[in-house]
Each structure stands twice: as C-alpha cells, then as structure tokens.
Amino acid sequence: MSTADTTPSAGPSTHALPGYHDTKDAQLKRLRRIEGQVRGIARMVEEEQYCIDVLTQVSAATKALQAVALGLLDEHMSHCLVQAVATGGEERDEKLREASQAIARLVRS
Amino acid sequence: MSTADTTPSAGPSTHALPGYHDTKDAQLKRLRRIEGQVRGIARMVEEEQYCIDVLTQVSAATKALQAVALGLLDEHMSHCLVQAVATGGEERDEKLREASQAIARLVRS
Amino acid sequence: MSTADTTPSAGPSTHALPGYHDTKDAQLKRLRRIEGQVRGIARMVEEEQYCIDVLTQVSAATKALQAVALGLLDEHMSHCLVQAVATGGEERDEKLREASQAIARLVRS
Amino acid sequence: MSTADTTPSAGPSTHALPGYHDTKDAQLKRLRRIEGQVRGIARMVEEEQYCIDVLTQVSAATKALQAVALGLLDEHMSHCLVQAVATGGEERDEKLREASQAIARLVRS
Numbered sequence: 450m451s452t453a454d455t456t457p458s459a460g461p462s463t464h465a466l467p468g469y470h471d472t473k474d475a476q477l478k479r480l481r482r483i484e485g486q487v488r489g490i491a492r493m494v495e496e497e498q499y500c501i502d503v504l505t506q507v508s509a510a511t512k513a514l515q516a517v518a519l520g521l522l523d524e525h526m527s528h529c530l531v532q533a534v535a536t537g538g539e540e541r542d543e544k545l546r547e548a549s550q551a552i553a554r555l556v557r558s
Numbered sequence: 559m560s561t562a563d564t565t566p567s568a569g570p571s572t573h574a575l576p577g578y579h580d581t582k583d584a585q586l587k588r589l590r591r592i593e594g595q596v597r598g599i600a601r602m603v604e605e606e607q608y609c610i611d612v613l614t615q616v617s618a619a620t621k622a623l624q625a626v627a628l629g630l631l632d633e634h635m636s637h638c639l640v641q642a643v644a645t646g647g648e649e650r651d652e653k654l655r656e657a658s659q660a661i662a663r664l665v666r667s
Numbered sequence: 668m669s670t671a672d673t674t675p676s677a678g679p680s681t682h683a684l685p686g687y688h689d690t691k692d693a694q695l696k697r698l699r700r701i702e703g704q705v706r707g708i709a710r711m712v713e714e715e716q717y718c719i720d721v722l723t724q725v726s727a728a729t730k731a732l733q734a735v736a737l738g739l740l741d742e743h744m745s746h747c748l749v750q751a752v753a754t755g756g757e758e759r760d761e762k763l764r765e766a767s768q769a770i771a772r773l774v775r776s
Numbered sequence: 777m778s779t780a781d782t783t784p785s786a787g788p789s790t791h792a793l794p795g796y797h798d799t800k801d802a803q804l805k806r807l808r809r810i811e812g813q814v815r816g817i818a819r820m821v822e823e824e825q826y827c828i829d830v831l832t833q834v835s836a837a838t839k840a841l842q843a844v845a846l847g848l849l850d851e852h853m854s855h856c857l858v859q860a861v862a863t864g865g866e867e868r869d870e871k872l873r874e875a876s877q878a879i880a881r882l883v884r885s
Binding site (some may be wrong): 494 | 582618623
C-alpha cells in the first residue's frame with residue numbers, strides 16, 4: 450500500500466499519493482520513451498517517409514500508451530481503490546464509478 | 559495525386575512522395591500536439607497527480623494517435639494504393655497486402 | 668465454475684453469486700440481441716449483401732459486446748472485488764490480479 | 777477477382793457480387809461459430825457463472841468478430857475497391873471514402 454495515512458490531500462480524492470507512487474520512475478521512463486517515439490514519427494513525416502512505415506510506428510506508440518494506461522490502472526486499483534473500499538460509503542462508490550468510467554474510456558479509445 | 563513527379567525512388571515502393579504529401583503540415587501539427595500531450599502526461603506523473611486524471615489524458619493521447627493513423631491511411635489509400643492498382647500486377651497485390659496488414663495492426667492496437 | 672446455487676461455493680472466489688446477479692436479466696437481454704445481430708450478419712453474407720453494409724453491422728455487434736463486457740466488469744468490481752478487498756490477504760490480491768488481466772484482455776480485444 | 781463484369785447490379789454499388797463472394801463459406805462458418813460463442817455466453821450468464829470467466833469469453837467473441845471484419849475488409853479492398861479504382865471518377869472517390877469510414881468505425885469499435 451502506497452497510500453498516505455498522514456496528510457489528507459487536496460484534490461479530487463482524499464489520499465495524498467497516487468496509486469503509481471512506487472512505480473513512478475518506471476512509468477516516467479515509459480512515457481519519455483513514448484514521447485521519443487512520437488517525436489520520431491513527426492521526423493518520419495517531416496522526411497516524407499513511406500506511409501506504411503509511419504503507420505507501423507503509430508501503431509507501436511498506441512500500444513505503448515495502452516500499456517502505460519493498463520499499468521496505471523492496475524496500480525490505481527491495488528492502492529486507491531482498495532483504500533476507498535476500506536473507507537467505504539460514498540468514497541467507495543465514487544471511486545468505483547470513476548474507475549469504471551476510466552476503463553470504459555480506455556476500452557473505447 | 560501526389561505521387562512521384564521526379565525520381566522513381568528507392569525504398570519500399572515505386573513512388574517518391576508519400577500519400578500524405580499534400581497534408582503533411584496538418585499531420586505534423588497533430589503529431590507535435592500529441593508529443594506535447596505525452597510530455598504533459600509525464601509532467602503529471604512527475605508531480606504525482608491523481609491516477610484517474612492521468613488516465614484521462616492517456617486516453618485522449620491514444621485517440622489522437624488513432625486519428626493521425628486514420629488520416630495517414632486515408633491518404634495512403636487515395637494516393638499510393640490507387641496508383642498501385644493502376645500499375646497492376648505484383649505491385650498492386652503487394653500494396654493491397656501491405657494495407658490490409660497495416661489496418662489489422664491498427665484495429666488490434 | 669465458481670458459482671454455487673446452494674452452498675457458499677468452492678472455486679476461485681468466496682461468494683456464491685456472480686457480480687451481475689442483480690442485473691442478470693438485462694445482461695441476458697443484451698446478449699440475446701447480440702446473438703440476433705450476429706445471426707443477421709450471417710444472413711447478410713448468405714444473401715451476398717454489400718461488404719460495407721456487412722462491416723457496419725459487424726462494428727455495431729462489436730460495440731454491443733464491448734458494452735456487455737463493461738457492464739459485467741462494473742458489476743464485478745462493485746460486488747466481487749469489493750468483497751475480496753473486505754476479505755483481504757491472498758483473496759484480495761488474486762482478485763485484483765484477475766481483474767487487471769480481464770481489463771487488459773478487453774482493452775486489447 | 778470475383779466481381780461481375782456482366783450484370784450491373786442493383787444496390788448501393790455498381791457490382792453484382794460482394795468482395796467476399798469467393799470466401800463466403802469460410803465467412804459464414806466463422807459467423808456461425810461466433811453466434812454459438814454468444815449463445816454460450818448467454819448460457820453462462822443464465823447459469824450465473826463467474827464474472828471473469830464470462831468476460832474471457834466476451835473478449836474471445838469480440839476478437840473473433842474483429843477477425844471477420846478484417847477478412848471482409850481485405851476482400852472488399854482486393855475486389856470492390858480495385859474495380860472502383862479501375863472505373864475511376866466519382867465511383868472511385870465514393871468507394872475510397874466509404875472504405876475509410878468503415879476502417880474508422882472498425883478502429884473505434
């Protein structure tokens with residue numbers, strides 16, 4: 450559990466640390482690699498490289514973004530959602546609703 | 559038609575210009591916006607913002623990448639594929655196979 | 668099979684009823700409509716209807732299946748997962764892992 | 777090429793046979809298998825089987841539907857689209873637009 454028992458955060462939730470706190474460095478590394486991938490795709494377009502080769506890289510970057518999303522969601526459920534369930538009541542219901550909506554956005558994107 | 563005015567081209571195809579030649583600036587603009595989105599997501603993670611807010615941005619960036627892919631594919635079909643069909647023979651079959659595979663990667667990513 | 672009709676269940680979970688127990692009729696109704704959609708698509712193919720019209724119906728059926736999946740997942744989280752978190756320990760960890768894997772399969776399908 | 781040169785069909789396009797004419801039996805077989813999968817999922821829900829097991833089958837049926845769609849699209853491009861490009865003019869532009877829209881629906885479903 451990475452969630453803070455100490456300071457009750459400001460912000461959209463009652464915890465101070467995000468679910469991905471413990472894996473933050475790994476997530477950042479992946480995001481920076483994806484940023485590089487997208488910059489690489491822009492360079493390919495700039496150099497007028499072949500459409501299909503550009504598309505292959507776009508598919509790869511999309512998959513990498515999905516992997517980040519699945520990682521964040523997993524951490525969110527293991528930490529924030531677990532904590533909200535322990536808290537119970539409106540906090541639990543709100544977090545469940547929020548997670549469901551995030552999953553729906555992910556499945557539909 | 560944006561295909562080869564000048565040199566017969568080396569590379570994976572027989573045309574010198576990619577299908578997206580005429581919309582290159584628009585594609586580049588979108589890709590740079592997506593690069594900024596991904597950098598923004600990294601910043602959110604750096605600042606330990608709330609998981610669900612990060613996920614919302616990841617979904618938005620994924621959708622934006624898909625829109626770029628659909629745009630590139632549309633241009634590819636209208637230009638490169640149309641030209642390959644006019645050429646006929648092995649060139650046509652190869653370009654059809656290639657397009658089908660790119661679409662499958664896109665649908666599955 | 669983890670669901671028991673009588674006894675409080677052996678199997679991968681400690682509850683006798685699935686998360687969708689209360690919305691079972693609605694889920695069944697949606698699934699039967701989708702079964703009808705798929706049968707309708709087969710009929711279109713049988714009658715050699717136009718490819719694009721068939722594809723439109725395949726996309727609609729795919730979206731309807733995704734909606735069922737999101738509904739089931741939502742119920743699963745609100746009931747089975749919440750209960751497993753209350754139970755704690757290995758049961759909680761197992762259910763979280765299982766839910767993450769189900770979400771990943773859904774996002775990638 | 778399965779497209780009819782002889783009778784100029786009624787219907788949304790100028791060809792008499794759909795792109796999947798030659799692979800019709802294979803497509804029908806897949807669709808009937810999917811219909812069976814969906815009926816199986818309804819039975820699982822009827823029997824109140826475990827949520828995650830139901831979700832696994834829904835993901836499998838979704839993937840199978842996508843495979844049908846990719847197969848139909850491939851045949852459509854190799855036959856109907858190729859023929860429309862040969863015809864040229866408005867017919868070509870209309871078929872390209874239509875294919876792009878079908879691909880977009882598929883990617884977003």
